[in-house]
Amino acid sequence: MLATLSDSTMWVALFQIVIINILLSGDNAVIIALACRSLPPKDQRNAFLIGTVAIVLLMTGLTAVASYLLTIPYVEVVGAILLLWIGIKLLIPEDEDAELNASDNFWGAVKTIIIADIVMSLDNVLGMAGAANGHMGLLFVGMVITIPLILFGSAMLMRLMERFPIIVTLGAGLLGYVAGEMAVEDPALKGFIANAHYLEIALPILGVLIVIGFGKLLASRQTPALSTEA
Template sequence: MAFLSSPEFWIALSQIILINIVLSGDNAVVIALACRSLPPHQQKKAIVFGSVGAIVLRVILTFFAVYLLSLPYLKLIGAALLLWIGVGLLKGEDGEEEMEGHSNLAAAIKTIIIADLVMSLDNVIGVAAAAKGNVPLLVFGLVISIPLIIFGSTLILKLMNRFPVIITIGAGLLGWVAGDMALTDPATKNFVEAHHYLHNILPALGAVLVVVVGKWLASRGEEPATADQPAA
């Protein structure tokens, strides 16, 4: 249990929790849509069973991601993917599709599990990157994410709508983790060791890149809507 006294452990755990909070908005919407046609007494069951099943699959996927990220060049690919996810988060295009509500409990649970699995790639990559191969940290972070998803979905959405800065901070964090991930790829190990300054520059550059590009693309996406408004 000595790792509990390590500042690095708590910093990484905080990153995992924030990544889960920021990236669970899609999953919260999926849960709400899948359960909206159920009788009230079945909605809570669908949320609990569907979320638990989805998280079990997410844990399995994340363990695979931790292993894959130990192979050469895959961390560089993962870093690029994290940058793309962070930019997309600020751009505001999550690719959510319309989802049919179910009046059957089993069908709603199945929909929640499958949809969460498909939409959890960003969570899996982000959590695996923040954990940096630390299995106790990985398990701890994922266990903490369970109540966040089951009980905190509505609160998360309300907080994001009320305090948009949470989304910006989360996107910047993904960029920071992406830069840090690129530094630890086996293919770049020797180069990074010869240039120690990259440890400070690359993560910060990743965070700035995500926020600047994401905000720029978001502003471009708002321009056509403004231009299409009829003149008074």
């Protein structure tokens, strides 16, 4: 055990995992903040914790199969479509009568956090897996270390969203951009995109426009209905 702790290679790998995870966790913090912004403060904290811990556990397991999944045609296209829908959904206002379905809202936020982060993390875990060099325990420890950083970033974004609602739109747009990037990287589209390089830029931008456009459209249709009920 002491020999392991004194192994400089292990500490370098752990440092690399933490740095990679910090750099790649910006979108994770955005998702957590967006999904939890309408919950009561107590539920926000619980959803932060449950969602983040679940992400760490699932990403550790996902690392073992991520490199294989990314070679399967249309896996990233399906993930991109799912991410587009999540981004659109996050722009739609929830029913004001939250007390009747507080439990549903809470677990719905947790589910959104986990699904979106798993979809977005397929590429991310490959970088961390490379740094861990096959050591799953090291990968797990590295991600656990970054939990407080992800939670702090999410809490800070939540406060900013309350003061500046435009950040909600920008966050949802970010998910659309990530969805477009995922579609570009799908093996099934590689050959086609190789002959049309402009799609590498066009698809992420299209993702932003789809999320914000459809999200705002559906939100505008739902807002009058909520006002009428009130």
